[in-house]
Amino acid sequence: MMAKKLFIQTLGCAMNVRDSEHIIAELKDKDNYELTNEMSEADLILINTCSVREKPVHKLFSEVGAFEKAKKNDAKIGVCGCTASHLGSEIFKRAPYVDFVLGARNVSKISTAIKTPKFISTDINYDESDYAFGEFRGSPYKSHINISIGCDKKCTYCIVPHTRGDEISIPANLIVKEAQRAAQSGASEIFLLGQNVNNYGKRFSNAHEKMDFSDLLVRLSEIDGIERIRFTSPHPLHMDDKFLEIFANNPKICKSMHMPLQSGNTKVLREMKRGYTKEWFLDRAQKLRSLCPDVSISTDIIVAFPGESDEEFEDTMDVIEKVRFEQIFSFKYSPRPLTKAAEFANQVPENIASTRLTHLQNRHNEILDEIVATQNGKIHEVYFEELRANGGVAGRSFNNFLVQVQGSEELLGKTLKVRIDNPKRMVLYGKLV
Template sequence: MGKKLYIETLGCAMNVRDSEHIIAELKTKESYDLTEDINEADLILINTCSVREKPVHKLFSEIGHFNKIKKKDAKIGVCGCTASHLGEEIIKRAPYVSFVLGARNVSKITEVLHKEKAVEIDIDYDESTYAFSDFRSSPYKAYINISIGCDKQCTFCIVPSTRGEEISIPSELIINEARRAAQSGAKEIFLLGQNVNNYGRRFSSGDEKINFTELLRRVSQIEGIERIRFTSPHPLHMDDEFLEEFASNPKICKSMHMPLQSGSTEILRRMKRGYTKEWFLNRAFKLREMVPDVHISTDIIVGFPGENDKDFEDTLDVVKKVKFEQIFSFKYSPRPLTPAKDYEDQVPQEIASERLSLLQEMHKEMLDDIAKKQKGKVFNVYFEELKPGGYVAGRSDNNFIIKVKGSEELLGEFRDVKITKPGRLSLEGEVIA
């Protein structure tokens, strides 16, 4: 019987990719096989997120639960951003944890596995040229990191303190990884970075220096790749060259994540986002003009310190004007190691909650209107997931989640689908070609 690995991943797509790297290293170098049954696992890992407070609280309840139900000799490891942030404190609070592995130290997984109470959390460690073994959760698409770390100093964000300074991964490594994914059947590539369109700012080696727009061109030339997605671009770096490549390259999916955070120029200044309300609207309007069917998603924080009614109205104004197809919205959560947690003008929770409800209700009305307009339209859908009730789901080029009645023969295939039943979160249709 081989050794079994159980892994739980919290947080963003970059954490998903980090987990895939961990799985690949353990499979190829330590002969672990994945299991979904925690009771049979020899190694239990939780890959953590620290962007908001809730996932951090969840960590200690989860590992406490794991300790109660695990096999007698099974090890528990904590990885990811909270590992980087809390380090040895995790083992002090939960002595049954065998090791702690930071988000910038993923390649060391096979080392810490054999060092009891190891804590590897060096945020200056450079993994940008490390060639990980291959593993993908889905055979139909591939996540590929194009950079590590973040150079931005947003006053609300803990990420620079958990993932270190931004370093771009050499383009040759990225292209080779994308080519291998395509050869094994993945038709969609998802490029990942904290600020993907800042790619090329810094390399740790003497590799060829190119920018993100040129990287997109090169990935799109790989045989077998039919769709390219990426996250997250930064509004500050959305120059005309980038937008023109996005609009004109047929392999780039027409969905863009534009993290607004706030519609108030004053709050954006306090957040150190580097752009104004006017700049954001200019880029969004240009995008809508160049790509009329583009799907724009965003992140919004309400109740940031100092936010007054006028600032919140500015946020609502941007939402009304851009008409985002998707919004990830949250109340401001004070995070350790960030300047904003020490600002004196914190917004009372009841006011932040009220503003969040107003924003979300307004957006629900927009979503209903957007959904109604999709009825009768035809989308080319790439199917990648089976759903309960005999459905198969996939995404359109512009990121609508679309499901149809069908079975596994649709998986990994492109089909034209006519929408018959629009919904706020997904669309239902029938295959017509």
């Protein structure tokens, strides 16, 4: 029987990437689909959506409109992910040619969805934590592994709890098995995913051994063949000393930490319901840098949260000066449906928001240029995983710098020493030592 063709477009975060891999595995195993990069030849077209900001939601409807015009006559279109969770049947109203809608917590139902006319399943508390998905990875060199689903935080700007439901940890034995399978098939790196990974172990669906995130990291580091462990996103609130010490001292844990700041002002953090203060964040960042001098720290920042004054914004700039983040993902506040902050009366004018964002990004670029300059002549151990244009091969250093050398595919999957001789803001270029 000839395989049917699946085209899938993924918007948003690493969790969405992993959900797409689960969807692909289910459709390959149960319905004889194979992937294609050509949308026009696909029998099934899926868009896995993000709703964290407004832009990706608008993008959904323009994309599915384009798919409808260009697809084969009998091809089906499905909308999956977070926007599917929060818009539900409204998607059928706005795009009647969509065949099914599958929410972010309902991935295991994909096989039923493709066979059922106008199927919709958006239950944000459907429990897939014990479901053993088939094996599919976008990269043979690393494996994304979900360790929890959902989020228990109530951040006032964030739609995720309304699209992914309450937080449930995935049993450790399933996580360990998945990591072992990845190692056996040649992946030296695992990447652990969850909305708040370091809140792991607070709640399981059924009775399971008690284990926190630090214990899980130790358990995974004992697996033969796993050389590198990365994770995202930890929450600053749960960065206790045990976690920071295991992070710093375990030789398999990559020395890059994502610490989502959101705002550097304690009052704004309180209104965001983040649960920590400016002082706590700085204390954790400074402890991290002292325990682990080579660490690179990345963060997320929202400027112009409702009511943010110029002085409060300056507190955010102060944290940037003190921590000197290696990477910042920064955005203007975007009101999201179902969130408390969307109801706040004191929204910051667009022109002020834009000015603040530009100021922050310009200053961070200056800091980044200073950080990058210090990399000249340094030697990094790089795990190569990607071919790039003009004979380039790229990978990540242990502390997460993107490093590129001239070479070919025989470098892929290897960890090699590289001396940096041309450091740029986005990529450190070097030569094999």
